[in-house]
Amino acid sequence: MTDNIIMEEISKTYLETIANGKGYFNSVARDYGTDMTIRRANYCSTKKRYLTIGKSVDLQIKAVSEKYVEGINDPTSTTIKYVLEAKNYNDLVTRANEGGICMPLYLCVVVLPDDKINWYSLNTNELIIRKCAFWYQVPDGASETTNSTSVTIHIPKSNVISESFYDDIFNTLS
Template identity: 30%
Template sequence: MSRGKTKRECFAIAFSYSVIFNWRRRQVSPQPTRVESSLLRDKIRVKYSDNWVEGLIRVNINIQKEEFSYAYVYAIASAAGYSFQRTTTPLDQLGIDLIFTGIGVQGIMGNPQLYVQLKCTSRAMLDTNYLKYPLKVKNYEELRVTQQYPPLILVVVVVPDNINDWLYQSEEELCLKRCGYWISLAGETSTENQETVTVSIPRVNRFTVNSLTSLMQCIARGEAL
């Protein structure tokens, strides 16, 4: 029984035909005698006669930003000693991207939890004291809900414009650039904006191991963030 082709295989076939067409268009002679294609890791190689044409399959930059932001907060959660869980439908449709859980944290709330809506941008508007982020109205309304447990905060991870500057690695260190910032919008006023609301996040609100620990301790004590 034949199986259906995966999205990756379909993309490979489409890319192959595109490369073949453009290659043939540049050639006057000789005519191709054989065409072969193979998928190797993240590359596609198309053979035209005695020549190979090679192209890269790259993930969409927005997906890369999303995954990098998850890696950033995952590293912090791991260093802080908290459980980290990515959500699925329907929670992600409510603006909840991930859940932190404090195992064994002492307080009124046993095993306190924190909901996070996660964003990533390389076009941040940073001034001396604030990160100004254009947040969709839908997300703003989700974040300003009061008396919610677990509480929901916004975390915005800022990365360099050049993707090659996102990460530096040596034998001594693994450096993820640039920084994450958090804010609680619970209790904020409603907006008449139709598309976005510019949120000003204090730059002192860096999302770090210490700040995550403080947030979880506040939740355990039943305090507002």
């Protein structure tokens, strides 16, 4: 596999591991503008089994080494800058402007170290995936870009994906 494919697979594992740890799961692994659909199953006491709830979110995942993310290692910067393909940005805008008809689409930028030897480490006690991930949603009322190649997006560093990420976004769904 190429390094880019390996980075993509590590990134999916990173985000899926965080979801699984909080009781969510990846229900779809196809790429039609999304890389994952995250859902949750809750225990139904009357049926005495778990049932999938009707809420879900789609994730578009971008794996990138830190040298391609401006501001990632600058402690004075409150945002990171990421260059996103115009078609992917327009997909985010289209989904955001559907007015809640469909499930929300989040961009997840997973930043891995520049040196691939540091992407992960493993021993008998732990598996460590390095570095971090950030989420992004286009602002309300955003318009598609007329750029044909790319758009630079500014992601607040406070949008780091933590253990509460999935709980937080599912709590906003009606």
